[in-house]
Amino acid sequence: MLVGDIYGGSDYVKAGLSASTIASSFGKVVMADKDLEDYEPADIALALCRMVSYNIGQLAFLNAQRYGMERVYFGGFFIRGLPYTMETISYAINYWSKVGQALPSRCLWSVLL
Numbered sequence: 001m002l003v004g005d006i007y008g009g010s011d012y013v014k015a016g017l018s019a020s021t022i023a024s025s026f027g028k029v030v031m032a033d034k035d036l037e038d039y040e041p042a043d044i045a046l047a048l049c050r051m052v053s054y055n056i057g058q059l060a061f062l063n064a065q066r067y068g069m070e071r072v073y074f075g076g077f078f079i080r081g082l083p084y085t086m087e088t089i090s091y092a093i094n095y096w097s098k099v100g101q102a103l104p105s106r107c108l109w110s111v112l113l
Contacts, residue, residue: 021095022054053085057092 003012004019011018026047036044060072072093079085 022050026051049085050088053088054092057089058096060089061093061096 002019003017003021004010006012007019009019056074056078060074063069064072074086074089079089
């Protein structure tokens with residue numbers, strides 16, 4: 001569910017949120033009168049991947065902020081060869097950098113083999 005879904009398709013200017021900002025993972029599923037079988041497995045998998053990636057990004061930002069880190073490195077199988085996952089985590093870190101504090105100002109990737 002996006003901010004625009006909640007605020008009638010428009011931005012929520014007071015909080016600095018654009019209409020395209022994610023407001024809730026699986027929010028539309030809860031609001032819809034459907035069974036789990038009515039959803040495509042690929043859509044559920046994508047939503048789960050998004051939710052986990054955004055949470056990783058937020059936790060990475062909060063830890064970087066807490067420990068005064070200016071750069072965040074990610075490695076491992078979860079992001080290897082998955083540009084969508086890397087973009088989602090990067091988006092989350094950049095979002096929290098703008099909303100929260102100025103750290104970290106950028107996200108660097110390191111994929112460990």
